[in-house]
Amino acid sequence: MTCYQRHIRWLFDSLDLEYEKANRARVDAAIREVLAVPDDAHCPGVWSAVKELSEDERETLPSRVAGVLNR
Numbered sequence: 001m002t003c004y005q006r007h008i009r010w011l012f013d014s015l016d017l018e019y020e021k022a023n024r025a026r027v028d029a030a031i032r033e034v035l036a037v038p039d040d041a042h043c044p045g046v047w048s049a050v051k052e053l054s055e056d057e058r059e060t061l062p063s064r065v066a067g068v069l070n071r
Contacts, residue, residue, distance in 0.1 A: 002024040002025065002027075002028045003043040003047070004046055005027065007047070007050075008050065011027065011061065012027065014062035015027070015062055015065065027069070031046060031061075034068060035049045037049050
């Protein structure tokens with residue numbers, strides 16, 4: 001589920017979240033929602049969507065994920 005997250009630990013730092021199992025699951029669900037990746041997509045599919053983000057989109061990712069997490 002969260003294999004790609006080792007590549008985006010910076011996001012956890014930006015969100016001021018500890019890199020632990022419960023937070024990884026929450027952030028995974030939020031990333032999937034923000035990037036419109038289906039819940040049944042495998043980890044490589046999510047990572048591919050993250051990698052395809054432009055630099056500007058990558059810069060806004062923490063605030064977009066935080067918006068989902070804080071609902």
